[in-house]
Amino acid sequence: MALDPLPPLTALRAFDAAARHNSFTKAAEELNMSQAAISYQIRQLEDRFGEPLFIRNARQVILSEAGARLAPSVTEAFEIIRRGFAEAKGQRDDLLTITMVQTFASSWLARYIGGFHINNGDVAVKVDISSNVILDFHSSGMDIAIRSGHGDWPGLVAKKLFHFDYTVMAAPCFIEENTIEKPEDIMGLPMASPHDPWWRIWLEQQGIDAKGMAQARGPVLDVQYINGIAALSGHALALLTPALFYPELTNGSLVQPFDYVHREEKALWLCYPKGRENWPKVRRFEEWLFAKLDETMPNRRI
CATH class of the missing domain: 3.40.190.10 (Periplasmic binding protein-like II)
Incomplete structure (x- = not known):
């Protein structure tokens, strides 16, 4: 039995970008296309799908019920393609690249990363020290990031580690x-x-x-x-x-002379593009990270 032909790749890329940003304008910027071209591609996809994929408001677009059903599969499909392409170029499953802020790397990760290697000897971890927000994981060469902020980065999975109370x-x-x-x-x-x-x-x-x-x-x-x-x-x-x-x-090498701890709204987050939660090396590191945080930071606020 013949399979239904796939929708045009350009239309799917436009839909994926617009779904992640909730914006045709930002999707156009990401894909280096005009907003009119993004709108046209999505209209073509909607005609093929048979119902609207977005609810169009004056200032933004949001996924319709049908769009919300479609978006996870399209995003995951692109992640699989990107991963396959990267691996074909020599990017291996045995190397996990992480970019993170210096304080977390020095104060916490350096103390405990050996435990991850003991139980995951087939995965090497390479750390990049930076506090800049990553807009494009694919060109940066980073698999995951640990960043401070509010966790509201479009297109990223963001899981809170703890608040920066002080x-x-x-x-x-x-x-x-x-x-x-x-x-x-x-x-x-x-x-x-x-x-x-x-x-x-x-x-x-x-x-x-x-x-x-x-x-x-x-x-x-x-x-x-x-x-x-x-x-x-x-x-x-x-x-x-x-x-x-x-x-x-x-x-006792440090003491806290006062009880008051200021509750800071900004937190530290583990983040990565949607779809990478299915990468084995990312999943293994994430499971180890949260278990170790529970063990070594019983006083952290989530």
Whole structure:
């Protein structure tokens, strides 16, 4: 029995891009086509399908019920094609490439990645340190990313790891050398990255006038992990995420002098293009990652 002929590939690509972005304009930008061409291709697909695939509003388009049924299969099909093409060029299933922010790589992954390798010796992990949002995973060569934000990246699966809540921490020797009994006492003491807006927010939430932060002194380090090293060395106070420094809080090498922890809306996310959840190496890393986070970060907020 003859199979039904496939719809034109160009029309399917236009539909896939528009479905991921909820926008014909953004789909046109991604595919380097005009908006009129995107609209034409989707109309052709709708004529072939027999019903509308999008609900067209004044400012955006959203998938219709029929479009929502079709979109997952089309997205997965393109991922299979991309993966097959990449593998044909020599991209192997035994190499997992991850791009992530420095603090998570240094504070957490470097401690525990050996455990993943013990149980997954056939998969090598290559880490790229970056905080830039990846717009095109396929040209970047990255399989997955760990990024901070709100998890609302079009076309990506985003799974929350934890929120970047933060509070003041210091080494025990720093606490012994300085009188720190109430939040006001930290004003005038050395602070890691004192220009960081987190300091002003934390102080104001404690009812403290933060105007004095303009004269605050301390090293400008900009990366939370490096701020943590400064605190561990006894040189300065630092604003740190308790979940990331759970081992240091547990063994006493860092102390948290105040109970207040500011609840930050931004979180850290595992993200990758839709369809890659079916890649064995991605699935194995994701399962290990969340199990290890549960084990080693019991104080994280999800």
